[in-house]
Amino acid sequence: MDKRAVNLKNCVLVAALLPLVFLVVRSYLGELTANPIEYVSQATGWWTLCFLSITLAITPIRKLFKFQWIFPLRRLFGLIAFFYACVHLATWVVLDQFFDFESMLLDIKDRPYITIGMSAFVITSILAYTSRKSIRLALGPQRWVHIHRLIYVIAILGVTHFYLIVKRDTTEPLVFAAIIAVLLAARFIARQKK
Amino acid sequence: MKYLIPKIKENEVTSRDLFENRREWLKMMGALSLGSTIAPATLWAAAGRKLGPLEKSLYSTTEEATAFKDVTRYNNFYEFGTGKEDPVKFADSLKTDGWKISVGGEVAKPTVFDMDQLLKKFPLEERIYRLRCVEAWSMVIPWVGFPLHKLIRAVQPTGSAKYVEFVTLHDPEQMPGQRSPILEWPYREGLRLDEALHPLTILSVGVFGEVLPNQNGAPIRLVVPWKYGFKSAKSIVQINLTETQPKTAWNLANSREYGFYSNVNPAVNHPRWSQRKERRIGEFRKRETLPFNGYGEWVASLYSGMDLEKFF
Numbered sequence: 001m002d003k004r005a006v007n008l009k010n011c012v013l014v015a016a017l018l019p020l021v022f023l024v025v026r027s028y029l030g031e032l033t034a035n036p037i038e039y040v041s042q043a044t045g046w047w048t049l050c051f052l053s054i055t056l057a058i059t060p061i062r063k064l065f066k067f068q069w070i071f072p073l074r075r076l077f078g079l080i081a082f083f084y085a086c087v088h089l090a091t092w093v094v095l096d097q098f099f100d101f102e103s104m105l106l107d108i109k110d111r112p113y114i115t116i117g118m119s120a121f122v123i124t125s126i127l128a129y130t131s132r133k134s135i136r137l138a139l140g141p142q143r144w145v146h147i148h149r150l151i152y153v154i155a156i157l158g159v160t161h162f163y164l165i166v167k168r169d170t171t172e173p174l175v176f177a178a179i180i181a182v183l184l185a186a187r188f189i190a191r192q193k194k
Numbered sequence: 195m196k197y198l199i200p201k202i203k204e205n206e207v208t209s210r211d212l213f214e215n216r217r218e219w220l221k222m223m224g225a226l227s228l229g230s231t232i233a234p235a236t237l238w239a240a241a242g243r244k245l246g247p248l249e250k251s252l253y254s255t256t257e258e259a260t261a262f263k264d265v266t267r268y269n270n271f272y273e274f275g276t277g278k279e280d281p282v283k284f285a286d287s288l289k290t291d292g293w294k295i296s297v298g299g300e301v302a303k304p305t306v307f308d309m310d311q312l313l314k315k316f317p318l319e320e321r322i323y324r325l326r327c328v329e330a331w332s333m334v335i336p337w338v339g340f341p342l343h344k345l346i347r348a349v350q351p352t353g354s355a356k357y358v359e360f361v362t363l364h365d366p367e368q369m370p371g372q373r374s375p376i377l378e379w380p381y382r383e384g385l386r387l388d389e390a391l392h393p394l395t396i397l398s399v400g401v402f403g404e405v406l407p408n409q410n411g412a413p414i415r416l417v418v419p420w421k422y423g424f425k426s427a428k429s430i431v432q433i434n435l436t437e438t439q440p441k442t443a444w445n446l447a448n449s450r451e452y453g454f455y456s457n458v459n460p461a462v463n464h465p466r467w468s469q470r471k472e473r474r475i476g477e478f479r480k481r482e483t484l485p486f487n488g489y490g491e492w493v494a495s496l497y498s499g500m501d502l503e504k505f506f
Contacts, residue, residue: 033278034261034268034475035331098479103471111467164466167329168376168447169276 005072012073016080019047020087037095044088046172049158051081053179056155060186075131078151082128085121113164120157123150155180243405245318245338253394253492254322260333262402264475269409270327271428272376273362273369280371281409288368288429290413297345299434300355305348309413313399315348316340320403321396323419325426326458326487332472337417338400343391351387351435358390359383359440360416361432369429377443383416383427384440384454388496394419394489397430420489422456453506457497458487462506 023043026032032039055077062070097104107114127148130136136144159180163173259265271281274288295312298304307315322336346358364380366372372379389395398417399406406412411428418425424444434440444452451465460470460483471480486493497505 034264035278035473037473037478038331095478096480100480103468107468110463113466168272 005069008069009072009076012076013080016051016077019043020084037091041088041091041096044084044091045162048081048084048088049162049176051077051084052151052155052158053176053183055081056151056180056183060183060190063190064186078131079128082124085124089121113161116157116164117161120154120161123154123157127151127154152184155184244403245400245405246403248318248320248338248403251319251321254320254336255324255334255488257322257324257334259322259336259402260475265333265335265401266407266410268475270329270423271371271409271411273371273379273381273429274409275371276376282407284370285408285412287370288363288408288412290408290429293413293431295414295431295433297349297433299359299436300352301435302350302352303348309399312340312345312397312414316344318399319396321398321417323394323417324487325417325419325423326472326483328422328424328452328456328464328469330467330469330472330483331475332481332483332487333475336402337396337398338403339396339398339417341393342395342397342416343393345397345433346387346390346435349435354437355435356387357436357439358385358387359432359434359436360385360427360430361434362427363429363431378446381427381443382441383425384436384442385418385425386439386496387435389418389493392493392496394492420457420486420493422458424452425456455497455502455505457493457502457506458483459485459502459506461485462503 023032023040027036027040055074058070058074058077061067093099093104108118109115127150130139130144130147139147159173159177162176163170166173267282268278269281270278271285274281274284290309292308294306294308296304296306318338318340320336320338322334324332325335326332342358360383362381363369364372366379385395396417398411398415399413401407401410406415411426411430414430415428416426416430425442439454442452442454444456445454458469463469469483472483473480484490
């Protein structure tokens, strides 16, 4: 890989970790409202959806603007999204539920937004695992691409998960839904044109 | 200025002159130190007017009160935005001077009260109550107020009064959140007459011994401690006794999720999330939620024979 691509990746990685750094700093300063656990949970979920949307945007941007250099970032953004999803899940397990497995299992069974969120997380883990080069090669390009189209499912599940937990003000989940709808539609249109 | 001061004559803790001087002084300091870090939000805290003397109440809990800064910064008051800290940021635009509250409907003596009249007529008590939000967090809040039944008895309900309706101010100029159709404005709440007459039900004019900050529902709000927080309507301008069950804001928004009764009940989950537990603000581990928010010994009998799954 050439040096510029490596530098670009490092820059992206540092920038992508900033939201988490700010979250940690602000928690030390006591700036995460009176209910910091809920705040962290919402913020990490928000950033997961954000990086998921960026990951989905890479291919359309590359095709539309012929930005080939952007392509190596696709896996990186996908892994960053997975990283925030892990922090989001850990927030729930450790901070919110404090390892109350009985209550968590009940929630996974009874609360659709948690069922959906957990499903999205499981699929994301599979994609993160199979994103390694050795596994990609072992699977072969066609099978690999098929499996990784599951990111469309993840995006829809992720937005639904957000939409279902908002009490009344659905503005933010609807904005994410619109962004993801455009990114998925772009693929559909591109395929029709072929 | 923002908070109009109910007159309490000689028993004031701080004299009015001293109080207003301090305000002027603070204003001056604010003007002098342009770009200083003193946010306007800290000025009201300094200017928080003491209410007193306050009778203690047997209904008060002995649990430790939630921190003042949390009670006054973490609020659901959609009239000022849907974010938890929107109310503390934007509630400055609410003008409570000259506030009037009209009490009418099925009563023999419909009356319009101003705040002075109310405070003269009804002695203030401290009521330290648990507050359980429908979003599964809770606080312990030292309210200052008086029992609602005293006000209702003063206007003499007629025989056909069965319910009580509470109406919040409707003025998008003062309450910018009302420009968004997130709820049907004005915010309305309601109680059955026996719930409204219950001695636990109060109208509150203060917290922590001070006049209510705007974001907590100034200058006068309802507090019904055994029901989810949204039942306790804020910044009330109208109380009506009615024959039929009043329409209520969250029930209109989603009747499947928010019932008319909305008693705290760990056995009846919100359709989308569990109500078994709650996080007390300031604590790490969740607590078990108690039926009727722990006030069952006093209020459970109001609902005897009722199916609480159906009348949630």
